[in-house]
Amino acid sequence: xxxxxxxxxxxxxxxxxxxxxxxxxxxxxxxxxxxxxxxxxxxxxxxxxxxxxxxxxxxxxxxxxxxxxxxxxxxxxxxxxxxxxxxxxxxxxxxxxxxxxxxxxxxxxxxxxxxxxxxxxxxxxxx
Numbered sequence: 101x102x103x104x105x106x107x108x109x110x111x112x113x114x115x116x117x118x119x120x121x122x123x124x125x126x127x128x129x130x131x132x133x134x135x136x137x138x139x140x141x142x143x144x145x146x147x148x149x150x151x152x153x154x155x156x157x158x159x160x161x162x163x164x165x166x167x168x169x170x171x172x173x174x175x176x177x178x179x180x181x182x183x184x185x186x187x188x189x190x191x192x193x194x195x196x197x198x199x200x201x202x203x204x205x206x207x208x209x210x211x212x213x214x215x216x217x218x219x220x221x222x223x224x225x226x227x
Contacts, residue, residue: 104188105131106144112156113165113178114185118143150189150205153213154182176224183217186210 105128107116120143121129128140144157156165189210193203 103145104147106148106157107138107142108144108157109178109181111178112158113181114155114157115181117185117188120145153209154217155185174224176221179217179220179224183214183221186214190214 101122102119103122105118105120106114107118109115118131118134118138120131120140122145123129126145128143128145131138131140131143134140146157146162148155148162153164155162157163189205193207193210196203
């Protein structure tokens with residue numbers, strides 16, 4: 101079975117999303133387009149719940165870290181990884197819309213969260 105798996109930053113946020121082949125025991129067999137040095141034992145295979153917003157892995161489950169205050173974090177990579185971690189929701193929404201299906205989460209809220217991240221990145225770049 102193929103499913104998304106998540107490579108994380110040190111703070112538990114998503115660094116990269118891969119597609120992996122998972123065996124019946126729930127173990128990763130192969131990871132598509134992964135670098136040779138990828139530690140597959142460190143990948144998270146637990147699905148991200150819809151509507152979570154900006155997510156962080158706490159070691160056991162995905163949690164929402166809510167709205168990020170740009171003043172507290174001045175790491176462009178952090179904001180970019182958060183933005184990248186929601187790309188799949190935009191792609192999923194476009195696919196569902198083309199098929200006439202309900203997306204299952206609030207696109208306005210998602211857009212606002214992503215714009216907040218873009219604004220934070222721009223603030224850091226313009227310092």
